[in-house]
Amino acid sequence: MFRKRRLGLQVTAPLMAVGFSVLVGSVIMLAIGANPLQAYAVLFGFSLGRIDSIASILFKATPLIFSGLAMVVSFRMGLFNIGVEGQYMVGAFAAALAGFGLKGLPAIIHIPIVMAAGMAGAMLWAALPIYLKIKRGVHEVISTIMMNYIAYSFLHWLLADVFLDRTQVLGQGGFGSPRVRTPELAASARMPTLHKLFAAVGIQLPHYIYVSYLLFIGIALAVVVHYIIWKTPFGYELRAVAQNGPAAAAAGINSERVMVKAFLLSAAIAGLAGLSDLMTFFGYYDIDFPRSYGFNGIAVALLGRNSAAGVIVGALLFGMLARGAEGVQVMTGVPAEVITILQSVMILSIVVAYEIITRYVRTQRKKEVGA
Secondary structure, X not given: OHHHHHHHHHHHHHHHHHHHHHHHHHHHHHHOOOOHHHHHHHHHHHHHOOHHHHHHHHHHHHHHHHHHHHHHHHHHHOOOOOOHHHHHHHHHHHHHHHHHHOOOOOHHHHHHHHHHHXXXXXXXXXXXXXXXXXXXXXXXXXXXXXXXXXXXXXXXXXXXXXXXXOOOEOOOOOOOOEOXXXXXXXXXXXXXXXXXXXXXXXXXXXXOOOOEOHHHHHHHHHHHHHXXXXXXXXXXXXXXXXXXXXXXXXXXXXXXXXXXXXXXXXXXXHOOOOHHHHHHHHOOOEOOOOOOHHHHHHHXXXXXXXXXXXXXXXXXXXXXXXXXXXXHHHHHOOOHHHHHHHHHHHHHHXXXXXXXXXXXXXXXXXXXXXX
16 A cells, blocks of 8 residues: 555656646746746647647757756666756757768768767766766865866867868858858768658658757667666666665775766767757858756756656656747746746755655665564
């Protein structure tokens, strides 16, 4: 009976948290003179009532799946890889170098090379924080946050002075400012979109939709991450070190080796987060490359309770809210920032709800042991 009750609480907790966040959002809308019922109707209708919106949700969710999975691996290890933000940007830049620097390769070879370059760049950027963690005891939160800011400045310098595509000039007659970006990726380095796949089942996607096969790669990677964490010896060691490092060491597990492997695996997954924009939408890396995927990945992982399946659901939810915010702002005049507040309250509510459940479960187990 207790197990059934616990399962019921785990199912109802996120629903109650979502309901609470909707209530808070309604209060805010009423405070600014908007109709919350109309706003929520537009939010869901605009997001789920149009095929282009559904495809846009899938596109927006793709990078969040990768960043969320990167956070799941680090959280399961007991590490806080806050550096996913800088790691995916460095990874995207490394992928861009492989995309425009290599010529004459067929797509079946070039695309995997670009993806491998993104993973390698992110792992390289994560090497220093995990080294400082293992050898000098520097907390990974501090080092990875600092590495994020270093990544921003370092990439700006590389774009502006080293790899700037000087053929791209704004304005007429050559008197404009250069666009701070790399050269465009070769055609063989561009990830195919899902237009043909959808057309095969009778669905015509608009040309401005860029959802690609990276979505399927992200879903497949979620299955792999779940298998690694729960079905492999490495996953067992990872969880053992996270739960009780001294006990794991006494059992013969090399904690430092496990931490290094887990942290680099997290970074490698993070290196794929920026490729959806790079290889489909933009086709180059520029100074305005999308940010915040790393920080949003933290929220997605928490929303999904650090599970691979939960990350997919959380990423889709965030994608729906992001797409719906566009419709709400245009059709109702409610600022898009209200939806951002809704997301934040939802995350906080779910974290608090699950913490309450965890404490309740511990109390009940103690009572069972006492009985």
